[in-house]
Amino acid sequence: MVRFASEDEELLDAYSHAVTSVVEKVGPAVAGVSLKRGGGSGVLFTPDGYLLTNAHVVGKARQVSVSLPDGSTHEGQVIGSDPATDLAVAQIEGNHFPAADLGQSGTLRVGQLVIAIGNPLGFSFTVSAGVLSAVGRTLRAQDGRLIDGVLQTDVALNPGNSGGPLVDSHGRVVGINTAMIMGAQGISFAVPVDTARWVLAELMHHGRVVRGVLGFAGQTRPIDRRVARHHNLTQKTGVEVMEVVKGKAADVAGFRDGDILVRIDGSAVESVDDVHRHLGASSIGRKLEARLVRGAQLIEVSVVPTE
Numbered sequence: 001m002v003r004f005a006s007e008d009e010e011l012l013d014a015y016s017h018a019v020t021s022v023v024e025k026v027g028p029a030v031a032g033v034s035l036k037r038g039g040g041s042g043v044l045f046t047p048d049g050y051l052l053t054n055a056h057v058v059g060k061a062r063q064v065s066v067s068l069p070d071g072s073t074h075e076g077q078v079i080g081s082d083p084a085t086d087l088a089v090a091q092i093e094g095n096h097f098p099a100a101d102l103g104q105s106g107t108l109r110v111g112q113l114v115i116a117i118g119n120p121l122g123f124s125f126t127v128s129a130g131v132l133s134a135v136g137r138t139l140r141a142q143d144g145r146l147i148d149g150v151l152q153t154d155v156a157l158n159p160g161n162s163g164g165p166l167v168d169s170h171g172r173v174v175g176i177n178t179a180m181i182m183g184a185q186g187i188s189f190a191v192p193v194d195t196a197r198w199v200l201a202e203l204m205h206h207g208r209v210v211r212g213v214l215g216f217a218g219q220t221r222p223i224d225r226r227v228a229r230h231h232n233l234t235q236k237t238g239v240e241v242m243e244v245v246k247g248k249a250a251d252v253a254g255f256r257d258g259d260i261l262v263r264i265d266g267s268a269v270e271s272v273d274d275v276h277r278h279l280g281a282s283s284i285g286r287k288l289e290a291r292l293v294r295g296a297q298l299i300e301v302s303v304v305p306t307e
Helices: 005-029 193-206 225-230 249-253 272-277
Strands: 030-035 038-044 050-053 063-067 073-082 087-092 113-118 126-140 146-153 165-168 172-180 188-192 216-222 237-244 260-264 288-294 297-303
Touching: 005 030, 005 038, 005 113, 005 126, 005 165, 030 050, 038 063, 038 113, 038 172, 050 193, 063 087, 073 193, 087 193, 113 172, 126 188, 126 216, 146 172, 146 193, 146 216, 146 272, 172 193, 188 193, 193 272, 216 272, 237 249, 237 272, 249 297, 260 272
Parallel strands: none
Antiparallel strands: 030 038, 030 063, 038 050, 050 087, 063 073, 073 087, 113 126, 113 165, 126 146, 146 188, 165 172, 172 188, 216 237, 237 260, 260 288, 288 297
16 A cells, blocks of 8 residues: 555644643643652642552652642652552642543553653653553562553653553553563553552552452453353453462462452452452451352352451
């Protein structure tokens, strides 16, 4: 197919328009988060000054300095942090702040345009764009636990981008940038906003995330259609058990590597986020019925989450 120069210019203009529109919409809500030992980025998600960032950005600090694109600087109070998902919430005093819209990450498709805004290497308000490279990655948090459902992109990130928003072409936050692989090119990661929504609600209400733990690492994967038909499973995906922690609830219940968790506590499990939603404070010490696909068999077990 031969494309004329004018058509190329129109495509470039469309791409540029998408990126610049996102920056204009979300940019005013992107903040710099500073401590004596360093800092990172964050994004305001309410007009009364609540801000999302990374747990590793705030560390154990109770106060941080927050700078906004309008040149103002504010003292921020750390409401709570959750190292297990590398997320934290802080608040600055005031009202009528610009706030970004939180989107959804569950419907993202590989290849989608995504844009990161942050403060890499001290260069404030820097924009980088790329595509969503993969979904459902697993990343180890600084506390040693695995963060499931992580988004992988080829967006250029550097130290200081941490905690800043990953945004779709409609200007909705779909992730919180959390890590890059030093020495690698075109590989960076973000915590999905669906996870962030649940975590920020817990932090704002309790100051910490109280959750049950099953003790296995998993990833979302398709269920064999023949197996699904045989067992009358209407869902297309479940959570594959990648690693079982010895002595933890899943191990005691009989989970095995390679099992696919399809149901827990009476509800279908289609993604890692579905599992997390069932592991709130009320799940601790309570027997949950679970169903696992093991080969061609459907196994029913009871599992008791611990805190």
